[in-house]
Amino acid sequence: MSKATNKAVKIIRKMILDGEFAPGSHLKEEELAEVCGVSRTPVRDALRALAGEDYVRIIPNHGTFVSEWSGQDIAEIFLLRSMLEAYGARLAAEKATEEHIDTMRKEVERIDKMLSSGKGVDLDIFLAGNKKFHETLREAAGSDRLTKIITRLIAQPVVARTAMSYDRDDLQRSNEHHAELVEAISAKDGEWAHSVMTSHILAAFQVYKRHYSPDQLNTSD
Amino acid sequence: MSKATNKAVKIIRKMILDGEFAPGSHLKEEELAEVCGVSRTPVRDALRALAGEDYVRIIPNHGTFVSEWSGQDIAEIFLLRSMLEAYGARLAAEKATEEHIDTMRKEVERIDKMLSSGKGVDLDIFLAGNKKFHETLREAAGSDRLTKIITRLIAQPVVARTAMSYDRDDLQRSNEHHAELVEAISAKDGEWAHSVMTSHILAAFQVYKRHYSPDQLNTSD
DNA sequence: AATTAATATTTTGTATACAATAATCCGGTG
DNA sequence: CACCGGATTATTGTATACAAAATATTAATT
Numbered sequence: 001m002s003k004a005t006n007k008a009v010k011i012i013r014k015m016i017l018d019g020e021f022a023p024g025s026h027l028k029e030e031e032l033a034e035v036c037g038v039s040r041t042p043v044r045d046a047l048r049a050l051a052g053e054d055y056v057r058i059i060p061n062h063g064t065f066v067s068e069w070s071g072q073d074i075a076e077i078f079l080l081r082s083m084l085e086a087y088g089a090r091l092a093a094e095k096a097t098e099e100h101i102d103t104m105r106k107e108v109e110r111i112d113k114m115l116s117s118g119k120g121v122d123l124d125i126f127l128a129g130n131k132k133f134h135e136t137l138r139e140a141a142g143s144d145r146l147t148k149i150i151t152r153l154i155a156q157p158v159v160a161r162t163a164m165s166y167d168r169d170d171l172q173r174s175n176e177h178h179a180e181l182v183e184a185i186s187a188k189d190g191e192w193a194h195s196v197m198t199s200h201i202l203a204a205f206q207v208y209k210r211h212y213s214p215d216q217l218n219t220s221d
Numbered sequence: 222m223s224k225a226t227n228k229a230v231k232i233i234r235k236m237i238l239d240g241e242f243a244p245g246s247h248l249k250e251e252e253l254a255e256v257c258g259v260s261r262t263p264v265r266d267a268l269r270a271l272a273g274e275d276y277v278r279i280i281p282n283h284g285t286f287v288s289e290w291s292g293q294d295i296a297e298i299f300l301l302r303s304m305l306e307a308y309g310a311r312l313a314a315e316k317a318t319e320e321h322i323d324t325m326r327k328e329v330e331r332i333d334k335m336l337s338s339g340k341g342v343d344l345d346i347f348l349a350g351n352k353k354f355h356e357t358l359r360e361a362a363g364s365d366r367l368t369k370i371i372t373r374l375i376a377q378p379v380v381a382r383t384a385m386s387y388d389r390d391d392l393q394r395s396n397e398h399h400a401e402l403v404e405a406i407s408a409k410d411g412e413w414a415h416s417v418m419t420s421h422i423l424a425a426f427q428v429y430k431r432h433y434s435p436d437q438l439n440t441s442d
Numbered sequence: 443a444a445t446t447a448a449t450a451t452t453t454t455g456t457a458t459a460c461a462a463t464a465a466t467c468c469g470g471t472g
Numbered sequence: 473c474a475c476c477g478g479a480t481t482a483t484t485g486t487a488t489a490c491a492a493a494a495t496a497t498t499a500a501t502t
Contacts, residue, residue, distance in 0.1 A: 039457045145297045260487045
C-alpha cells in the first residue's frame with residue numbers, strides 16, 4: 001500500500017477502534033481527507049481496504065458506514081476462528097521446524113516469567129508475546145492462504161480489543177494453552193494440537209462473553 | 222460497486238480468465254483504461270477489487286501483476302474449501318428450513334433428469350444447478366461470514382474453471398453427493414452432512430488433478 | 443565490450459476539477 | 473397538518489492534470 005493510503009488506513013482504523021466514530025455512522029470522504037491530511041483519492045483507497053477488513057461497509061452511491069456487530073456476528077467469528085486456527089495448529093504439528101518451535105517456546109517462557117514475577121501483570125508483554133506466538137505458529141503451518149483468511153477475520157474491531165479484558169487467571173490459562181501447543185507440535189501430534197487450539201480460542205470467546213454484555217450473545221436464534 | 226468500476230472488474234476478470242494476460246504479466250492501468258473505455262480511477266478501483274479476489278497481486282509503486290498459481294496453492298485452496306464447506310454443511314443440517322431442503326432437492330432432480338435423459342450432457346444446466354445448490358446450502362447454514370470467505374476462495378481463476386473438466390461419471394457422482402447431502406440435512410445429521418461434503422470437494426480436487434498437469438500437484442514437500 | 447552514471451521515458455501515486463447521484467430543504471396543495 | 477414535488481445542497485463517482493517513483497535508454501569510461 002502506498003504512503004498516503006497507508007497513512008489514511010492507519011488513522012481511520014485507529015479512530016474506529018477508539019470509538020471516535022459510532023458504529024453505523026456515515027464516514028464522509030472529504031472530512032477524512034482533511035483529518036488525514038491527504039486528498040480524497042487515497043482516502044477512498046483506504047476505505048476500500050478497510051472494507052476488506054470489515055471495519056466499514058460501502059454502499060455504492062451512498063457512502064461508507066462503520067460496521068455494526070451483533071452478538072451473532074461475534075459468535076460466528078470466534079467459531080470460524082477456532083476452526084481455522086485449529087486446522088493451522090494441525091498443519092504446524094506436521095510441518096514446524098525446530099526453529100519455529102524454539103521461537104514459540106521462548107515466547108511462552110517470556111510470558112510465564114512475567115506472570116510469575118510477583119509484580120503486576122504487564123499487558124504489553126502479553127500482547128506482544130501472544131501475537132508473536134500465533135504468528136509463528138501460522139508461519140509454521142505454511143499456508144499463506146490460511147494465514148490471510150485468519151488475519152482478515154481477526155483484524156476486526158471487536159476481536160481487536162478482546163485481549164484487553166483478560167484477567168490474571170485468563171492470562172495464566174492462555175499461556176498454559178500455548179505451552180501445551182508447543183508440546184503437541186514438538187510431538188508432531190496434529191490431533192492434539194488441533195484440540196488444544198480449539199480450546200484456546202473457545203476459551204477466549206468465553207472471556208469475551210463474560211466481559212461484553214453476555215445476554216446479547218445468544219447464538220441460538 | 223459503482224458503474225464504471227464494475228464494468229472494469231468484469232472486463233479485466235474475463236480477460237484474465239480467458240488467458241489474454243499471461244500469469245505474472247504486468248497490467249498497465251492506462252492500457253486497461255482504454256480497453257474498458259473508462260478512466261484510470263475506476264480501473265485502479267477494479268484492480269484493488271480483483272486483488273481481493275486473488276486474481277492479481279499489487280506491488281506498491283511497481284504495479285499489478287496477474288497471479289500465478291502453484292500446485293501447492295491449488296491444493297491449499299481445495300483443502301480449505303473442503304473444511305469450510307463441510308462446516309457449512311454441518312450448520313445447514315442443524316438449521317435448514319423445509320424450503321431450503323426443497324430447493325436443493327429440486328436442483329438435484331433437475332440435474333438427474335438431464336443426466337438420465339439419454340441425450341448428451343448439458344453443462345450449462347449442471348453449472349447453474351450446481352451453483353444454486355451450493356448457494357442454497359450456504360444460505361441454509363446461515364453464516365454470512367462463512368459464505369463470504371468461501372465465495373472469495375472459489376472466485377479464483379483456477380477454481381473458476383474446474384467444473385469445465387467434469388466428464389459424465391464425475392457429474393453423476395457429483396449429483397449423487399448432492400442427493401446424499403439433501404438426505405443428511407433432512408435427517409438433521411450434521412456429522413453425515415459434514416463428511417459427504419468433504420468427499421464432494423475432495424473428489425472435485427481429484428478431477429482437477431486428473432485434468433491439469435497432475436505431476437505439478439505434489440502436496441508433500 | 444562491459445559497466446556505470448546520467449538522463450529520458452514510462453508508470454504509478456496524489457490532487458483537483460467536474461459530473462452524476464442522493465439527501466435535504468422548502469413551499470405548495472389537498 | 474400531512475404529504476407531495478421541485479429546487480438546492482451535499483456527497484459520491486469519474487476524469488484529468490500533475491508529482492513521485494521506477495524502469496529503460498543512452499553515453500561515457502575503463
